[in-house]
Amino acid sequence: MPRFPPSLNSSLDLKSILQHLQILWYLFLMHLCLELCRIGLSKKAFEAFHIKDVWNWPWQLWNENWNLNIVHYIFQNLSLFVQVLNRRCVEAAVMTGLALNCRINKKSLFDRKHYFYADLPAGYQITQQRLPIAVNGSLVYSFCAGKNRSQVINKTARVKQIQLEQDSGKSLHDDLRSQTLIDLNRAGVGLLEVVLEPDMSCGEEAATAVRELQLILQALGTSQANMAEGQLRVDANISVHHPGEPLGVRTEVKNLNSARFLAKAIDYEIQRQINELENGGEILNETRSFDSKLGCTIPMRDKEGKQDYRFMPEPNLPPLLLYDTESLPAGADPQQVIDIDRIREQLPELPSVTREKLVQQYGMLPEHSFTLLNEVGLLEFFQNVMKETRAEPKKVTSWVLNTLLGFLKQQNLAVSESPVTPSALAELLNLLDRKAISSSAAKQVFEELWRNEGKTPAQIVSEKKLELMQDQEALEQLCHAVMEGHPQVVMDVKKGNPRAINKLIGLVRKATLSRADPTVIKEILEKKLAS
Numbered sequence: 231m232p233r234f235p236p237s238l239n240s241s242l243d244l245k246s247i248l249q250h251l252q253i254l255w256y257l258f259l260m261h262l263c264l265e266l267c268r269i270g271l272s273k274k275a276f277e278a279f280h281i282k283d284v285w286n287w288p289w290q291l292w293n294e295n296w297n298l299n300i301v302h303y304i305f306q307n308l309s310l311f312v313q314v315l316n317r318r319c320v321e322a323a324v325m326t327g328l329a330l331n332c333r334i335n336k337k338s339l340f341d342r343k344h345y346f347y348a349d350l351p352a353g354y355q356i357t358q359q360r361l362p363i364a365v366n367g368s369l370v371y372s373f374c375a376g377k378n379r380s381q382v383i384n385k386t387a388r389v390k391q392i393q394l395e396q397d398s399g400k401s402l403h404d405d406l407r408s409q410t411l412i413d414l415n416r417a418g419v420g421l422l423e424v425v426l427e428p429d430m431s432c433g434e435e436a437a438t439a440v441r442e443l444q445l446i447l448q449a450l451g452t453s454q455a456n457m458a459e460g461q462l463r464v465d466a467n468i469s470v471h472h473p474g475e476p477l478g479v480r481t482e483v484k485n486l487n488s489a490r491f492l493a494k495a496i497d498y499e500i501q502r503q504i505n506e507l508e509n510g511g512e513i514l515n516e517t518r519s520f521d522s523k524l525g526c527t528i529p530m531r532d533k534e535g536k537q538d539y540r541f542m543p544e545p546n547l548p549p550l551l552l553y554d555t556e557s558l559p560a561g562a563d564p565q566q567v568i569d570i571d572r573i574r575e576q577l578p579e580l581p582s583v584t585r586e587k588l589v590q591q592y593g594m595l596p597e598h599s600f601t602l603l604n605e606v607g608l609l610e611f612f613q614n615v616m617k618e619t620r621a622e623p624k625k626v627t628s629w630v631l632n633t634l635l636g637f638l639k640q641q642n643l644a645v646s647e648s649p650v651t652p653s654a655l656a657e658l659l660n661l662l663d664r665k666a667i668s669s670s671a672a673k674q675v676f677e678e679l680w681r682n683e684g685k686t687p688a689q690i691v692s693e694k695k696l697e698l699m700q701d702q703e704a705l706e707q708l709c710h711a712v713m714e715g716h717p718q719v720v721m722d723v724k725k726g727n728p729r730a731i732n733k734l735i736g737l738v739r740k741a742t743l744s745r746a747d748p749t750v751i752k753e754i755l756e757k758k759l760a761s
């Protein structure tokens with residue numbers, strides 16, 4: 231469930247507030263009275279049903295910090311009367327629907343879904359229960375399998391629907407003090423829910439599909455989709471069944487906030503359900519949560535008795551009408567309508583297309599294109615190096631994916647935190663490309679750059695005297711001396727031992743303090759051995 235960044239949140243229509251100020255004031259007072267009655271009643275309702283202590287905290291807070299709460303309720307209620315649909319959220323939903331090959335409904339409806347929970351101060355959530363904004367799409371995702379992960383497997387998960395909703399607050403459970411705090415900052419912010427059909431068969435598939443969705447949302451600018459910050463959250467529905475039989479009873483693991491935990495939770499739940507059924511038990515239709523420390527899922531609440539959400543049409547939001555080029559009314563003000571075809575024309579490049587281009591343009595292996603896109607900022611780093619270097623794309627790919635990424639992973643750093651800049655790596659690769667340094671010297675220079683002492687690759691090369699020996703005559707003399715000093719190895723080469731020449735190359739390199747190009751040494755040695 232991607233969350234729109236706060237900057238995109240709803241705008242207040244000031245003109246209409248001024249026009250209707252008096253009516254609003256009466257409505258507001260009336261609503262506030264109703265709200266206060268509801269709070270009183272709901273407290274009684276909670277007590278009557280003996281719901282766990284955690285439910286009582288907001289009412290305790292009401293007593294202790296009544297002034298804070300009343301300010302909150304005033305704002306909450308005021309905002310109910312100036313509910314304006316956020317154009318940006320609708321555009322983002324249409325974009326996401328198009329990117330996920332959905333049919334965009336030209337008419338969609340908003341509903342109120344009522345339930346009591348501490349993180350939902352309004353007592354209801356606006357959603358699209360009856361007619362969502364987009365339906366019947368597909369999410370194509372690929373993963374690498376087989377030996378060396380070089381086989382790319384494409385899979386498709388059907389998208390059932392995409393609906394616009396309002397986000398709730400965030401519960402922060404403090405186990406140590408046995409209390410729950412609620413952060414209401416995101417309550418009411420636009421939320422997009424993407425509902426997939428049950429088309430995935432294991433944790434890895436689900437994690438890969440969600441990763442692809444994350445990349446698509448980021449490419450579209452629909453959401454920053456940072457899972458750790460709750461901008462993209464996943465509820466996973468899991469069931470098991472024998473092949474050819476209908477789907478089993480599902481459990482729902484709520485609010486998974488990392489692809490790794492998603493995969494773990496699903497695989498754990500599959501195994502738990504199989505064990506349960508094999509031991510003669512039954513699967514309950516329940517909501518569970520994932521305990522990342524214990525690596526298992528824990529029951530939260532029973533879903534068996536279907537909760538009555540008392541859905542009703544949202545009175546503040548009329549049906550949402552969208553247009554395409556054909557249906558656009560003549561002379562319509564572009565600020566007042568949303569044209570699906572215009573949004574389609576402006577869709578940015580999607581990650582699958584970027585990967586294909588990388589493979590075609592640079593002759594890159596598909597699995598490398600996946601890694602470049604999966605690590606945040608790595609593709610940009612690679613492209614910036616490419617802009618400044620003459621080195622072969624394959625060489626650049628290898629340095630970025632093996633050396634740079636290896637160092638980053640080892641120190642748990644993000645690409646943006648790399649001490650080696652794209653320009654420095656490009657300069658290093660240029661030195662390597664014009665054979666000014668050997669590859670082992672290049673590794674040394676990289677390590678020095680990583681220490682981040684503000685030196686350029688050229689400075690490091692000259693300070694450490696890492697330049698390759700360009701003096702052909704001196705190299706020939708060294709090769710000659712090494713051959714003289716090791717007649718047995720020379721004999722081995724002449725007898726056809728293919729590895730013996732490597733020994734000679736190693737000896738010459740040692741004598742040059744690794745400052746000679748091994749291919750040049752090999753050429754000289756081969757010439758001398760043949761004569």
Ligand SMILES: Nc1ncnc2c1ncn2[C@@H]1O[C@H](COP(=O)(O)OP(=O)(O)OP(=O)(O)O)[C@@H](O)[C@H]1O
Nearest residue numbers: 390425426427428467468469470477478479480482
């Ligand atoms: N038997 C099943 N096994 C696994 N997944 C299922 C099964 N039946 C439905 N699903 C999946 O469960 C999800 C249902 O999500 P949806 O949000 O529409 O309903 P919900 O979980 O009842 O609603 P909510 O929790 O938001 O109140 C869909 O992604 C659907 O593909």
